[in-house]
Amino acid sequence: MTAFWLLAPIMVVAALGVVLSRKAVHSALCLAVVMISLAMMYAMQDAPFLFAVQIIVYTGAIMMLFLFVLMLVGVDKTDSLVETIKGQRLVAIVLGLLFGGVLVTVVAQAFVGPVVGLGEANADGNVHGLAKLLFNRYVFAFEATSALLITAVLGAMVLAHRERLEPRRTQRDLALERMQRYAEHGEHPGNLPTPGVYARHNAVDVPALLPDGSTSEISTSKTLRDRGVVRDGAFAGDVSVTMRRLEADGPERGRVEPPPSTPARHDGEEDL
Amino acid sequence: MSAVSVQAIVGAAPSPIEAPDVDYATISPLLIILGAAVLGVLVEAFVPRAYRFVTQIAVAVVGVVAAFVATVVVGAGLDTVDGEVTGRGGPTAMGSLSVDGPAVVTWAMLLFFGLLGVLLFAERRLDGGLSAFTSQASTPPGSADERHATRLRIEHSEVFPLAMFALGGMMFFASANDLLGMFVALEVLSLPLYLMCGLARRRRLLSQEAAMKYFLLGAFSSAFFLYGIAMVYGYAGSFGLAEISTAVSSQIGGQNLLLAGMALILVGLLFKVAAVPFHAWTPDVYQGAPTPVTAFMAAGTKAAAFVAMLRIFFVAFGGARWDWAPAVWAIAIITMLFGAIASIAQTDVKRMLAYSSIAHAGFLLVGMAGLTSGDGVTSVSAVLFYLVAYGAAAIGAFAVVTLVRDAGGETTHLGRWAGLGKESPVLAVAFTIFLLSFAGIPLTGGFISKWSVFAAAWDGGAWPLVVVGVVASALALFFYIRVVVLLFFAPPQGDGPTVAVPSPLTWSVVAITVAVTIVLGVLPGPLLDLVQQAGAFVR
Numbered sequence: 001m002t003a004f005w006l007l008a009p010i011m012v013v014a015a016l017g018v019v020l021s022r023k024a025v026h027s028a029l030c031l032a033v034v035m036i037s038l039a040m041m042y043a044m045q046d047a048p049f050l051f052a053v054q055i056i057v058y059t060g061a062i063m064m065l066f067l068f069v070l071m072l073v074g075v076d077k078t079d080s081l082v083e084t085i086k087g088q089r090l091v092a093i094v095l096g097l098l099f100g101g102v103l104v105t106v107v108a109q110a111f112v113g114p115v116v117g118l119g120e121a122n123a124d125g126n127v128h129g130l131a132k133l134l135f136n137r138y139v140f141a142f143e144a145t146s147a148l149l150i151t152a153v154l155g156a157m158v159l160a161h162r163e164r165l166e167p168r169r170t171q172r173d174l175a176l177e178r179m180q181r182y183a184e185h186g187e188h189p190g191n192l193p194t195p196g197v198y199a200r201h202n203a204v205d206v207p208a209l210l211p212d213g214s215t216s217e218i219s220t221s222k223t224l225r226d227r228g229v230v231r232d233g234a235f236a237g238d239v240s241v242t243m244r245r246l247e248a249d250g251p252e253r254g255r256v257e258p259p260p261s262t263p264a265r266h267d268g269e270e271d272l
Numbered sequence: 273m274s275a276v277s278v279q280a281i282v283g284a285a286p287s288p289i290e291a292p293d294v295d296y297a298t299i300s301p302l303l304i305i306l307g308a309a310v311l312g313v314l315v316e317a318f319v320p321r322a323y324r325f326v327t328q329i330a331v332a333v334v335g336v337v338a339a340f341v342a343t344v345v346v347g348a349g350l351d352t353v354d355g356e357v358t359g360r361g362g363p364t365a366m367g368s369l370s371v372d373g374p375a376v377v378t379w380a381m382l383l384f385f386g387l388l389g390v391l392l393f394a395e396r397r398l399d400g401g402l403s404a405f406t407s408q409a410s411t412p413p414g415s416a417d418e419r420h421a422t423r424l425r426i427e428h429s430e431v432f433p434l435a436m437f438a439l440g441g442m443m444f445f446a447s448a449n450d451l452l453g454m455f456v457a458l459e460v461l462s463l464p465l466y467l468m469c470g471l472a473r474r475r476r477l478l479s480q481e482a483a484m485k486y487f488l489l490g491a492f493s494s495a496f497f498l499y500g501i502a503m504v505y506g507y508a509g510s511f512g513l514a515e516i517s518t519a520v521s522s523q524i525g526g527q528n529l530l531l532a533g534m535a536l537i538l539v540g541l542l543f544k545v546a547a548v549p550f551h552a553w554t555p556d557v558y559q560g561a562p563t564p565v566t567a568f569m570a571a572g573t574k575a576a577a578f579v580a581m582l583r584i585f586f587v588a589f590g591g592a593r594w595d596w597a598p599a600v601w602a603i604a605i606i607t608m609l610f611g612a613i614a615s616i617a618q619t620d621v622k623r624m625l626a627y628s629s630i631a632h633a634g635f636l637l638v639g640m641a642g643l644t645s646g647d648g649v650t651s652v653s654a655v656l657f658y659l660v661a662y663g664a665a666a667i668g669a670f671a672v673v674t675l676v677r678d679a680g681g682e683t684t685h686l687g688r689w690a691g692l693g694k695e696s697p698v699l700a701v702a703f704t705i706f707l708l709s710f711a712g713i714p715l716t717g718g719f720i721s722k723w724s725v726f727a728a729a730w731d732g733g734a735w736p737l738v739v740v741g742v743v744a745s746a747l748a749l750f751f752y753i754r755v756v757v758l759l760f761f762a763p764p765q766g767d768g769p770t771v772a773v774p775s776p777l778t779w780s781v782v783a784i785t786v787a788v789t790i791v792l793g794v795l796p797g798p799l800l801d802l803v804q805q806a807g808a809f810v811r
Binding site: 102103105106107109110124128131132135136137138139140141144145147148150151152154155157158159160161162163165 | 287289290291292294299306309310313316365366367368369408409410411417420421424426428430433434437440441444448450452453456457459460463464466467470471503506507526528529531532
């Protein structure tokens with residue numbers, strides 16, 4: 001009884017936490033506390049099989065699945081607390097409290113006689129006793145559960161599995177298709193130029209420069225171009241300014257010879 | 273873990289467990305249906321796509337017909353049990369199932385509904401050679417992938433094994449002899465239905481919403497049912513209906529626990545039969561689900577859940593009838609009135625049929641509240657007759673709904689049905705017959721079934737319920753007549769409704785249900801005899 005009174009408040013608090021906490025992960029962890037406490041209750045009631053199953057299946061497998069799903073969905077998501085039906089929450093709380101009150105009253109007033117038959121049921125061991133019930137008296141219900149499991153698997157496949165509707169395209173198919181497009185439309189079969197080549201920066205929003213100093217449209221992502229955040233022109237301008245200056249200085253000065261001692265530099269940055 | 277239990281785990285030389293003694297012949301209808309379902313899953317895995325749909329239809333139809341034959345054989349061979357009231361058959365499969373008269377009649381009824389349902393599922397001529405189910409449920413509605421899958425003419429033939437599982441669950445639910453089995457059966461019948469509700473080809477978002485609502489509310493109601501079972505177990509110390517009955521009649525202490533348990537179990541079951549105030553899911557789900565599924569679900573779930581409810585409350589809680597009868601009275605009254613009044617305000621055919629289904633749950637509860645047994649019209653026989661007549665008419669009505677279409681698929685707005693009588697007189701007459709049967713007009717099955725539940729209630733002294741029932745019927749009649757007038761005499765909107773030309777599958781469903789509805793109204797004798805000979809529940 002001591003263990004019960006120790007566990008019961010923890011369970012009630014954790015159960016409230018499941019319902020009241022705003023973050024789904026907190027709810028899930030509270031649920032784990034409830035489940036582990038429940039397992040201990042089973043152990044106290046001389047039901048070692050249920051104790052083990054509760055830990056292994058519920059706390060171990062199902063809780064972890066819950067957490068996986070929550071992590072995938074996004075841990076930082078909180079529930080929307082906007083009421084779609086006005087006053088719904090208040091009504092729900094009042095009705096829930098009334099219902100809970102009725103149930104607590106009923107269970108509290110229930111006359112429970114001295115518990116008999118536990119020793120008899122566990123005479124050959126708890127697991128053996130359960131096996132006897134499952135495979136003898138309740139064998140039909142036990143077998144019918146398999147229909148439930150098959151339905152669940154079938155349902156998961158129907159709702160979530162997307163069948164491959166066409167044969168998988170291999171690398172060879174893709175290459176052939178690229179060459180085909182090149183032959184028919186002249187589309188360049190190779191990689192697109194990477195952004196930032198010969199430009200001052202190699203950030204994704206800086207287009208590559210062509211030999212004549214103009215920018216290459218296709219070197220930046222279409223999304224960035226559509227958003228208008230590509231920094232073009234600014235650096236192309238540098239090149240044209242340099243070119244103009246070189247031309248003004250005459251053909252002799254225009255020859256660019258890198259100094260032999262220092263490595264080639266891309267642009268006008270200072271040496272450090 | 274205490275030392276005792278550790279010792280108990282390793283305990284010395286346990287006594288051997290005897291093999292369960294199961295009479296496979298008696299429960300063969302159930303095994304055939306579940307076997308057909310499992311076979312359907314294997315077909316899904318191994319048969320090439322081109323032949324899959326046809327193979328699934330064949331497996332389902334052969335399974336249902338074989339199970340029907342087995343049911344007839346089992347029913348003919350039931351031993352008569354003499355007790356206070358005559359019964360037939362008795363518990364089998366280690367007491368898990370009670371294969372008695374009502375159970376066998378319900379099996380036959382469910383298999384009949386199942387066959388009609390499979391025929392509707394198999395209809396492929398209405399939607400350009402494709403079934404009423406979505407091509408790929410995993411693709412987002414309206415996406416390019418969905419159109420691609422449709423173009424490739426892919427179909428979800430998994431609906432056939434799912435329907436078989438649901439059918440198996442319904443049959444188990446109607447014949448389960450302990451609360452544990454009832455809970456498993458409830459889940460087995462519900463889970464495939466939740467799934468199938470979300471697979472409509474047209475208006476997929478509505479369909480998915482319906483499935484979600486049905487699933488959440490259904491899971492909620494299952495929890496009530498389960499909590500009730502736990503309380504009753506705490507009271508009686510057993511799941512068996514017979515043992516609970518003994519505990520109830522010997523008035524062992526803890527009456528509160530029994531009352532709360534009965535109330536919670538009643539809530540779980542009333543949800544399934546769609547009685548007010550547990551009906552909120554019905555219109556949305558009936559409207560959103562693919563119409564063949566709605567037809568199957570409306571008839572099958574109601575039949576299975578009502579027989580299970582009668583079995584639990586008559587067999588297990590029969591000794592406490594004065595405790596639960598008032599609740600059933602109250603719910604019957606509000607369900608009849610609400611269903612009848614709410615259906616008047618509907619503008620959608622499927623929602624209207626949903627509210628009519630709610631009203632019919634009320635009429636069926638009147639039969640249950642009568643609590644009559646013995647000779648003549650008993651509560652059980654009246655409800656069984658009602659379920660056959662209602663189920664046939666409901667499947668027929670939904671089959672008609674699948675045929676009235678416009679460019680966007682089925683057109684369910686009532687206004688668009690104006691002038692159906694000119695477009696397709698045969699279909700309009702069939703729909704009228706179903707509506708008249710719902711209203712309880714003489715010469716239809718609905719009249720005899722209403723008469724029998726009212727007679728059962730009257731004999732049991734529930735005359736106020738009969739009075740309310742008649743008032744509610746009159747209210748509903750007003751509405752049904754209005755729809756009939758709309759079908760035949762109202763000017764059509766625009767071009768009026770188009771009636772698709774279906775394959776013989778849907779035509780045969782409409783023809784069979786019309787025939788059953790009229791035969792039950794004109795010559796109800798054979799079925800009335802059958803349900804009366806089925807006798808009482810045997811525990």
